[in-house]
Amino acid sequence: MKYNIYNQIKNEKSLSGKLNVVRYDKNLRKIILQIIFSSFLLYFLYYLITRSFNLDLGLSHLSSRAGFGISHQFLTDYTSNDSRWDAYFIGLVNTIRVSIVGIAFATILGILMGLARLSKNFLLNKISTAYVEIIRNTPLLVQLIFWQLALLQLPQISNALTFGELSVWSNRGILLPYVNSLQNGGLWVLCLITGLIISLVIRSYASKHKEENVNFVSPAIIALSVFILIAISTYVILGVELYADIPQLTQNQYGTYIQSGGFTLTPEFATVLFSLVLYTGTFITEIVRGSIQSLPKGQTEAAKALGLNNYQTTTLIILPQALRSIIPPLTNQYLNLTKNSSLSVAVAYPEVFMVSRTIMNNSGHALPMLALILSTFLALSLIISLFMNILNRQITRIGA
Amino acid sequence: MMNFRNKYILGVTLALSMFAIFACSTETEVEVIKEVEVEVIKEVMVDTPSTLSTVLERDLLKCGVNDNLTGFGVVNSDGEFAGFDIDFCKAVAAAILGDSSKVEYVPLTASARFEALAAEEIDLLIRNTTWTSSRDRDLGNDFTATTFYDGQGIMVKASSGYDSVESMTGATVCVLQGTTTELNLDDRFTGAGIPYTPLTFETNDPLQAAYEEGRCDGWTTDKSGLASKRAGFENPDDHVVLAETLSKEPLGPLTRDNDSEFYDVVQWVVFGMMQAEESGISSTNVADMAASPADPGMARLLGVGFDGGEPSDFSFGIPVDFMQKVISQVGNYGEVYDKHLTPLGLTRAGSLNALWTEGGLIYSPPFR
Numbered sequence: 001m002k003y004n005i006y007n008q009i010k011n012e013k014s015l016s017g018k019l020n021v022v023r024y025d026k027n028l029r030k031i032i033l034q035i036i037f038s039s040f041l042l043y044f045l046y047y048l049i050t051r052s053f054n055l056d057l058g059l060s061h062l063s064s065r066a067g068f069g070i071s072h073q074f075l076t077d078y079t080s081n082d083s084r085w086d087a088y089f090i091g092l093v094n095t096i097r098v099s100i101v102g103i104a105f106a107t108i109l110g111i112l113m114g115l116a117r118l119s120k121n122f123l124l125n126k127i128s129t130a131y132v133e134i135i136r137n138t139p140l141l142v143q144l145i146f147w148q149l150a151l152l153q154l155p156q157i158s159n160a161l162t163f164g165e166l167s168v169w170s171n172r173g174i175l176l177p178y179v180n181s182l183q184n185g186g187l188w189v190l191c192l193i194t195g196l197i198i199s200l201v202i203r204s205y206a207s208k209h210k211e212e213n214v215n216f217v218s219p220a221i222i223a224l225s226v227f228i229l230i231a232i233s234t235y236v237i238l239g240v241e242l243y244a245d246i247p248q249l250t251q252n253q254y255g256t257y258i259q260s261g262g263f264t265l266t267p268e269f270a271t272v273l274f275s276l277v278l279y280t281g282t283f284i285t286e287i288v289r290g291s292i293q294s295l296p297k298g299q300t301e302a303a304k305a306l307g308l309n310n311y312q313t314t315t316l317i318i319l320p321q322a323l324r325s326i327i328p329p330l331t332n333q334y335l336n337l338t339k340n341s342s343l344s345v346a347v348a349y350p351e352v353f354m355v356s357r358t359i360m361n362n363s364g365h366a367l368p369m370l371a372l373i374l375s376t377f378l379a380l381s382l383i384i385s386l387f388m389n390i391l392n393r394q395i396t397r398i399g400a
Numbered sequence: 401m402m403n404f405r406n407k408y409i410l411g412v413t414l415a416l417s418m419f420a421i422f423a424c425s426t427e428t429e430v431e432v433i434k435e436v437e438v439e440v441i442k443e444v445m446v447d448t449p450s451t452l453s454t455v456l457e458r459d460l461l462k463c464g465v466n467d468n469l470t471g472f473g474v475v476n477s478d479g480e481f482a483g484f485d486i487d488f489c490k491a492v493a494a495a496i497l498g499d500s501s502k503v504e505y506v507p508l509t510a511s512a513r514f515e516a517l518a519a520e521e522i523d524l525l526i527r528n529t530t531w532t533s534s535r536d537r538d539l540g541n542d543f544t545a546t547t548f549y550d551g552q553g554i555m556v557k558a559s560s561g562y563d564s565v566e567s568m569t570g571a572t573v574c575v576l577q578g579t580t581t582e583l584n585l586d587d588r589f590t591g592a593g594i595p596y597t598p599l600t601f602e603t604n605d606p607l608q609a610a611y612e613e614g615r616c617d618g619w620t621t622d623k624s625g626l627a628s629k630r631a632g633f634e635n636p637d638d639h640v641v642l643a644e645t646l647s648k649e650p651l652g653p654l655t656r657d658n659d660s661e662f663y664d665v666v667q668w669v670v671f672g673m674m675q676a677e678e679s680g681i682s683s684t685n686v687a688d689m690a691a692s693p694a695d696p697g698m699a700r701l702l703g704v705g706f707d708g709g710e711p712s713d714f715s716f717g718i719p720v721d722f723m724q725k726v727i728s729q730v731g732n733y734g735e736v737y738d739k740h741l742t743p744l745g746l747t748r749a750g751s752l753n754a755l756w757t758e759g760g761l762i763y764s765p766p767f768r
Contacts, residue, residue, distance in 0.1 A: 067583050069590070069598040071572075080586045149609060156614035171615050172572070254567040255560065256617065267615065268599075345577075348601050348610070354577060358600070361578030 059372065061363045062088065068358060070350045072266060075186065084359050091355030092376060098269065098351065099338040099380070102276040106337060107330070109277060110284020115314065117289045128285065136282035141343055144275045148347045151267040157257040160249055168247045168259050171267055175247030178263035184238040191238075195230035199223040268349040272341065280337045287329045291322040323395050331388035335381050342377070352376055451523050451655065451662035452496065452717055460502050463489035464522035467507035470628040471744045472528050481505045484740040485526040488547055488653055488670065491730045492524060495669045495722035500729040514539045517656060524666060525654040528624065530580075541654045544667040547733075548652070548741075549752035549761055551645030552584050553623035555630060558640045560617060565594065565644055571617035572597040574607050584647040585620050618642075622649050627744040636745070665716045671764035672723040675701055676732035678755055678764065683731040690724050701767045714767075733762060 022028055066087040069080050074097050078090050116128035135143070152171050155161055160170035168175040181188065206219035234240075247262030295318060303313040342353040353373055360369040455461050465485055466473035473483040490500035506522050517525045518540045529535075530550070531543040554573065556562040562571070565588060573589075575582045577600035589596045599616050601607035608629065611619040619626065626641050633639060653670065655663045676682070679698050681689050686702070693699035699706035700714070703721035711720055719725075730736065734755075737748055746753075754760025 068586050068600075069596070071597050071599050080590050145606070148606060152609060152613040152615055158614075171613055252570050254562070254569055256568065256570045258570050345602055347606065348577075348599050350600065354600070354602075358578045358582070362583065 059365075059368050061365050062359070064363075066359070067362065070355065071348070072269060072350050084363070087355050087359065088352065088372070091350055091352035094349065094355075095338070095341055095351040095353075095376075095380070098272050098276065098341050098344070098349070102273055102280070102337050102341070103334050105273070105277040106280040106284055106333070109281035110333075111288055111319075113281060113285040114288025114292065117285060118292055132282045132285050135278050136286075140275060140279050140340055141346060143279060144271060144343055144347050147271040147274050148267070151271055154267070157249070157259065160257075160259070162249065166246060167262070168249050170259070172257075172259060173267065174265040174270070175259055175262040176265070177247065178245040178261075179242055180245035180261075182239070182241040182243070184240055185242075188234055188238050188240045191234040192231055195227050195234075198230065199227040202226055268344070268347055271347045272344040272349045272351075276337050276340060279340070280333050283333050283336075284330060287326055287333070288322070291325040292318055294325060295321055327388060327392045327395060331385060331392075334384050334388065338380050338384060339377055451659050452665060453661075455496055455523055455662070459497060460504055461489065461493040461496065461524065462504045462506055462522045463492075464506045464508045464513055464516050464525040464527055465489065466527045467505075469528060469625065470631055471740050471746075472624065472628065473507075473526075475507075482740070484548065484736060485528060487730050487736045487740065488526050489524065491669050491673060491726045491736075492653075492666055494725045494729045495665060495672075496718050498719070498725055500725075514541065517541055517654060520656075523655075523662070526652075528622070528651050529654060530622075530649045531652060532580075540657050542657055542659070542663055544653045544655060544663060545670040546650040546652045546761075547670055548624065548650075550622045550624045550649035550651050551752075552581055552620060552647040552649060553626050553645060554618045554620045554642045555611075555626045555639055556618045556642065557614075558638050562617070562640075562642065564642065565589070565592070565646075568596065568618060569594050570596065572599055572615070573618040573620055574599050574601060574611050574616035575620050576600070576604065576607065577602050579621075580647070581621055588646050620646070624651075624741070624744075624746060627741075627746045631744045661717055665718060668716060668767075669722070669726055672701060672726060672767070673730075673733040673736070674755075674762050675764040675767055676723065676727050677734040677762075678757065681727055681732060682735055683728055686724060686727040690721070697767065 022032065062084040064084060065080075066082055066084045067080050068087070070078055070087060070090050072094055073090055074093050076090060076093065078086055113128045113131060116124040117132070119125050119128075154169060154171040154174075157170040157172045160168050160172075162168055166177055200223065203219045203223035206222050245261050245263075247259065247264075249257060249259050251257055299317055299321065300313060303317040308316065341351055344351050345354040345357065356369050356373045356376075360366050363369070449457075463486075465481060466483075467475050467481065469483070471483055473481065473485045476482045486505070489503050489505065493503045494500040506516065508516050508522075508525075508527055510527075513525055513527050513529065514535070516522050525541070526547075528548075528550075531546065535541070536543055554565070554568070556568075562568050568589075573585060573596055575585055575598055582598065582600060585598060599610065601610065607619065610616055612633075619629075623641060623645065630636050630639050630641065653666050655666055676686075679701065681698065681702070689698060690702045690704050693702060693704060693706055696706045700712045702724050703711050703715075703719070704724075705711045713720065716722075731739070734748075737753065741753075742748065748754055748760075750759070752761045754762065756763040
């Protein structure tokens with residue numbers, strides 16, 4: 001029908017006829033509008049790019065000497081003689097570290113609190129409600145500063161609590177006993193994780209073939225022995241030699257207290273971790289609660305009718321189904337946590353934003369550094385999204 | 401289908417050609433604008449009244465200051481600005497306008513101060529600002545003179561027993577993030593191979609809390625700043641500023657670039673206050689000295705004739721007796737120092753801020 005009118009108008013040779021073509025042809029109209037819009041956009045981009053030609057946008061200054069120390073280091077050996085790239089990398093590691101640990105704890109806290117919010121137990125229910133309403137409704141930056149000041153109230157290092165020489169607690173850090181290795185400890189843990197994955201694959205493979213071969217050894221035993229074999233052989237090859245790392249508090253010849261050994265939780269890291277976990281935990285709590293409540297009540301009732309107890313109902317029936325609607329909003333919270341970690345610049349935790357800003361101040365190259373910070377967080381967010389999308393696909397596939 | 405594809409090709413071609421037209425046209429526009437800008441700048445350079453005439457016309461001096469550094473610039477309990485830097489604002493106002501109270505104080509943050517001066521929000525910046533080559537070169541301002549020779553120091557708790565940087569082996573030092581202080585600190589410790597941990601804060605308040613609670617062993621910033629913070633503590637005697645100075649930090653007033661009339665006034669008011677102290681002229685005896693100057697040099701400084709003669713004429717475009725007003729209303733350099741900085745524990749004797757006749761660096765070129 002439309003094309004009849006179209007052809008009719010097209011045949012008219014007058015100017016108004018031609019204009020009518022534009023007026024009545026939906027596709028042509030769309031194209032023209034898009035051309036106008038995109039040319040404005042292109043012009044704007046062109047303007048920005050030409051303006052930036054005047055600036056030194058290179059990152060070459062990052063290879064010069066950093067010249068400043070960094071208080072928190074993890075698995076690295078940075079000194080102020082290293083380059084600014086190295087300093088930036090330390091910041092990045094610190095961001096990733098607090099994000100990963102934070103995501104893990106926030107998830108656990110969120111799931112527990114989410115279940116507690118639906119609990120019929122009066123106390124549990126009220127505690128989780130109070131937790132969500134108080135923490136969710138106050139600004140994160142204020143919470144960070146609160147935790148910082150709270151952790152400074154731990155005893156000063158000269159009066160540190162030692163708990164029978166096993167642990168050191170002061171406002172310089174909380175040192176816990178820890179199992180350490182003489183060498184290649186991190187590598188060995190990687191080997192253990194790889195070994196675990198290999199043995200799990202072997203187990204599932206063996207289970208498949210078990211029914212065909214009646215005299216087969218139990219798949220669990222095969223998997224376990226493979227795992228133990230890998231663990232022991234790599235332990236010997238890498239020369240790991242584990243030992244108990246007990247924290248120590250000593251004084252050097254000038255009277256400075258030095259705390260060493262063990263697993264160190266500095267007040268700055270703890271401040272950032274506590275705040276991010278508690279804050280993000282409230283949102284995860286609500287996501288968990290909402291997802292469980294969105295399940296039909298019949299699921300619980302059916303589970304009860306089958307004789308499952310509360311624990312079984314939750315772990316076998318409710319959570320696996322709720323998980324499908326939990327994952328997508330959970331991804332948002334993981335991204336928020338990672339991005340919010342940049343607030344730790346306020347509490348002396350040297351994450352990537354803080355270190356980059358120090359470099360920015362020292363070098364005066366603000367724009368390229370900001371671009372670097374933005375692309376760093378963009379990359380981190382996209383990686384988290386990627387993992388969560390893969391997880392989401394796995395979970396929606398189960399039982400579909 | 402074919403029809404639509406053709407349309408899209410047509411569309412893309414159109415967009416590209418429009419973009420090209422835009423690009424060409426803007427280039428010429430930019431050139432034209434640049435030419436216009438150059439002309440405007442030329443006009444401005446010719447026509448802009450100097451800051452000195454602006455101040456005289458306004459009958460008020462706008463002075464950019466610190467409002468939160470005890471001793472240098474702070475709002476006191478009467479709601480008035482007081483401090484070492486503030487007194488130099490007053491001195492300039494007394495010299496130009498004859499009245500040290502004709503000052504409008506504009507409190508500025510460290511990061512906003514240079515832009516405030518360049519944007520003519522203020523006439524004069526006296527906000528414990530360190531004279532460095534890059535600031536003089538890049539920020540469109542001129543440093544007039546050094547009113548206070550500062551240097552970076554480290555404050556520690558008296559009970560810690562630290563007496564030198566060497567004794568702070570393994571210590572944790574709190575420092576503001578992104579400052580030259582942070583770099584000087586590392587230069588000193590790493591340079592001497594002394595292991596230490598820097599704890600970097602974005603702002604002063606959490607840093608102070610961390611220092612007071614013993615999170616760090618030392619706090620490093622300019623010695624004047626440390627003295628000021630130390631004076632604010634409940635028990636100042638519990639804290640010690642180590643004798644060693646880690647860097648040079650000369651502080652002084654700044655004016656805008658290419659503003660030499662006003663620059664000269666500010667510079668010579670500061671020198672005049674130093675010269676007055678050297679010549680023994682203070683706020684208490686300036687009237688007597690002006691009535692009967694002891695020597696021709698003193699007469700030149702105070703703008704009066706010696707022994708009944710005519711006064712020498714060097715006035716900087718302001719009344720020739722400007723130093724009389726400055727000294728009677730504000731005082732000489734030593735008086736200002738003693739009033740504001742001695743109470744902080746910044747001992748003058750033996751420091752760089754002593755008169756050159758006493759081994760310091762406070763030295764005025766001759767008034768001649």
